[in-house]
Amino acid sequence: MKTKSRILLLAAALMLISLYFFPIWNIDLHAPQYPEGIGLRIWVNQITGEKKYDLSNINKLNHYIGMKPIEPESIPELNYMPYIVGSIILLGILVVLLKRKKLVIGWIGIIILVAALGLYDFYSWGYQYGHNLNPEAPIKIPGMAYQPPLIGSKQLLNIKAVSLPGVGGLALGATILIATAAVVTDKKGKPDDAK
C-alpha cells in the first residue's frame, strides 16, 4: 500500500478514539413544558441525560406510560463495547503495519458488522422499552407503543422524539468512509507492495 493510503488508514483507526469522548447516539425529546430541552446520550459505555438530571426526569415521565426505567447498569452491552472498539482500533493499527489490502478490507468489514449489530441492538432495546409496558401504568392508550425512532423523528403523545447519531456515531461512519477511500484510491497504485 502507498504511504498516503496507510496514513489515511491510520487516521481512520485513530478517529475511533473519539467514541470514548463523545456520545454515539442522541435522542432528544421536545415538549412544551421542556423549553430548555431534555434528552438522552448513548455512549460507548454508558447512557446519560443530555443535562445532569435528564435521565432521571425521563424515567419519571416514562413511569406514567409504564415504561421500565432506563438503567444503564442493566444493559450488559455497555460493559463490553469499549473493549470491542478498542480491539478494532488495535486491529486497524496492526493492519496499517502489515500493509495488506485484504486485511484492510477485512477490517472494514468487521467495523461495518459491529456497527450494524450495534444498530440492531439499539433498535431491539428501543423496541423492548417501547413495547414492554407495565399493564398497571396510569396512562394506557390501546395500540400505542413508545419506541423511539432508530433514526429521524417521531411524535409520541405530547413528545416529539428525535434520534440522530452523535459525534461518536458520525466518527464511526467517517472511519468506514475514510478507510474505504484509502482502499479505493490505493487501486491506482501498485497492487500489493507487501514484502
Place this chain on the structure above:
Amino acid sequence: MLNVVSAPIQSVKKLLAALTLSVVFISACSDNSGNQNTSSSNSDLEAKAGKFGLTAWEYENGVGPIKQKLNIGNSIDEVMAKSGEQIFETKCMACHKIDERYVGPALKGVVERRTPEYVMNMILDPADMTQKHPEAKKMLAQYATQMTFQNVSQEDARKILEYLRSVSK
C-alpha cells in the same frame, strides 16, 4: 368577555360624565362669578383672588360645599355649641387644641382670622382647600400634615363652628 368590554365602556361613560359635569361646573362657576361681580364692590380682592384662580367670594370664604353666606347672628347658641364641643372631642381633638398648637394650629380665635364659611369649608373639604386656597396651602406647608375630612355632616360642621365661636369669645 362581557366584563372586559364593559369595563372600559363604563370608564368611558364615567369620564364622559365627568367631562360633562365639569363643563356644567365651569359654566356654573363663571355664572357665579358673574353674579359675584355685580354684588362685589371690591375689585382689588377680585384681582387678588383671580391670581389663584378663585373668585373673590372663594378667596374670603374658602372652597367647598359652603357656597353662600350663612345667616349667623352675634349671639352664641349654647345648645349648638355644647353639641359642637362633643363632636369636636371625638373628631377633631386628636389633632387640634384650643389654646396651643398640636398637630394643627390652635383654634382659639380662628373665627376672627377666617370667615365662618371658610371654617366650615375647611372642615368639610380640607383636601380641596389645601390644594386650591392660598391660605390653606400655607397652613399645609407650615404644619406638614394634611388635614383629613372626618366624615362630618354640614349640620355637624355648623355645630363645631358654633363651639369654636364660643371658645373664641
Place this chain on the structure above:
Amino acid sequence: MKKIILILFAVTLSAVFLTNCTQSGETASDIDAAKKVYVAPGKYDEFYAFLSGGFNGQVSVYGLPSGRLFKIISVFSQNPETGYGYSEETKPMLMTSYGFVPWDDAHHPELSMTKGVPDGRWLFINANNTCRVARIDLKSFETAEIIEIPNSGGNHGSPFVTENNEYVVASTRFSVPIPEKDVPISSYKENFKGTLTFIKVDPNNGDMNIAFQILVPGIDYDLAHAGKGPSHDWVFFTSYNSEQANSLLEINASKNDKDFVAAVNWKLAEKFIAEGKGKKMHTVYYNNFFDESTLSAKANKLTSVTVLDPKDCPGLIYYLPTPKSPHGVDVDPSGEYIIAGGKLSTVIPVHSFSKMLEAIKNKDFIGDKDSIPILKYESVVAGEVENPGLGPLHTEFDGKGYAYTTAFITSEIVKWKLGTWEVVDRIPTYYSPGHLCIPGGDSEKPWGKYLIALNKITKDRYLPTGPELCQSAQLIDITGDKMKVLLDFPTIGEPHYAQAIPADILLKNNKKIYELEKNYNPSAVKSEKYARVERKGNEVHVYLTATRSHFKPDNIEGVKTGDKVYFHVTNLEQDWDIPHGFAVKGANNSELLIMPGQTKTILWIPQQEGVYPFYCTDFCSALHQEMQGYIRVSSAQSSVKISFN
C-alpha cells in the same frame, strides 16, 4: 399576565373610544406608554425589582417594566404558604434574644455592591421592630442569614452598604438605655443612647458579623448611605429629634431649625479598633444561618460586641447641621454631594463632601454635642434646591447629572440638576410617595431608564376593596427631558423601598434545583428504598419521599393521640419547577412546599383518633390529585404497632 393583557386591552379599547369621543391628546400617549411596559407572553422583563413588603416583613420580586409579581421571599415573617418559620428547618431563622419572633417590619432592600455598583450576589434588608438585618441569596431567592442588632431600639437606618460590601450599616431609630435597664422614660436625656452598627460581610460567602458599634448621643437616627469614590471611607446618617423629646415627637421633635447628618469615617474606626480603643460589651444577640448543605437553619447565640465611644476617638464623627428633621440621606454618583431630605424644610439642602473635609481641616465648628464636633452649616452646604415640593423625603440619581426627589405632602417627584440646584421638571404621583427607586439609583452607575415612585396612598386609583386598600408603585420613564408615567401597579404590603437591577446580572446564576446528592439534611431520604416510619418514645418520625405522583409511604399506622409526629418530606425530583406540597388534616401550623431535592420537616400533634388524609398541595402532574395518603391515629393506650407501606 391575564391582568396585564386585560389592562392593555382596556387601555387600547378606551383609547379607541376616547379618540372617537374627544379630541384629548392623552390617548396616543397612553398607547405609547402601554407599548413601553408591554412584555409579550413568554418574554422576560428587563429588570428585577425587589420591593420591600414593609409591615408584611417580606420582599416581593417584580419585573420591570411590566410590573408583574413573581415571588414573595419570606424574610422576617412566617409564611404558611411555604412553611417558612413553621418547618423545623426554618424555625431557627426567626430566633432572637427575645425568643421566636414571627413577624417584622421590613423596610430597605439593599443590593450588595462591587466597586460601587450592584453585583447581584445578595440583597440585604432590615427589620425595624426587633432589630435585625437579613441577607437574601440571589441565586435561590431565599433568606440565607439573619443577624440581630444588639443595643438598638429600632433598626430603621439600615442596611446600607459601602462600595464593596465592606460593611452593612445600621442605626437606631429609637434611642434606648444602653445596656437596657429599668429607668423612667423621662430620664431620656440622661440615660438614653443610640448606636451606629457596622456589620462586616465576608466577601466569599456573605457571612455577616458585627464588627463594631459606635455609641452616639441619644437622638433618633433615621437613614443612612455610604460614600462613594472620594467619600468611600465615610458613611452618612440622618437624625432627628435633636430636641431629645420622649413624647409626642410630631410636635416636640419638630422645634429645632436644624438637626444633624452624622458623618462617620469607618476607615478611622478600623484604626481605632486596631489601636484597642474598642471596648467589649456584654449583650445578647442571635446570628442565624441557613446552611445550604443541610438545607436547615441554625440559630447561634452571641454574647459580646465591640463598642467605640466617640469621646475616645477624635475625628470619628462630625455632625453636619441640616434643616428640619432630615429623613433620607443620599449620596450622588460622584460621591461629592450629600443630599438630605429635610421633610419639614422648604428647601433640599445639599452638603459638599470636599467642603466638609475643608471645614474639618479648618476646625470650622459651631460647638459640639457629647464631644462630637458640629460643623458650620454655611461651610459645608453646597447649595439648596428651592421649591422642591412639600415634605421632601428621598433622592435617587439617573447618572446623567440629575437628581429625583419625592415630595410626600405635595405628592410629586421633583427632578433637579446637580450643581445648579434648579428644578427642571415635576410630575404628580398618586399619592404620597415615600421612597423612589431608579435601578442602581443609589450607586455609582445608575441604569437611569425607569423610576418607580412607591406610593403610600391609592384612594381612588384602583377598584376599591373596602377600607383597606393596596399601596402602589408607579413606573415613570426618565429617559427624556420630561418624566412620563407609564404604569401604575398595586403592590403587596407596604412597598417601603425598592432596588432594581438588570435581569441579565441575576439570570446567569439562577438556581434551579437543590441537588439530591448534596442534600445533607440528617432527615433526608434520598431513595424510596429508605422511606420509613420510626417511633422514638412519643415521637414518631415519618421519613417520606415525594415524587410524581406519590408519597412513599402513603399508608401509615401505629400513631397515637398526643404523639409528636415529624413528617420529614424529601422531594426526590431533580427537575426545575417540580415542587411538591405536603399538608395533613388538622395541622396547627402550616403546609410544606418542598423544592426539588429539598427536605422539609413539619411537626404534627394529632389530638383525636381517626384516619387523617395527607396530600400534595402543589399541582405537580396530571396525577397530582392521586398524590395522597392516610395516617391512622389510635388512642394513646392502643397497641397498634408502627407499620407503613
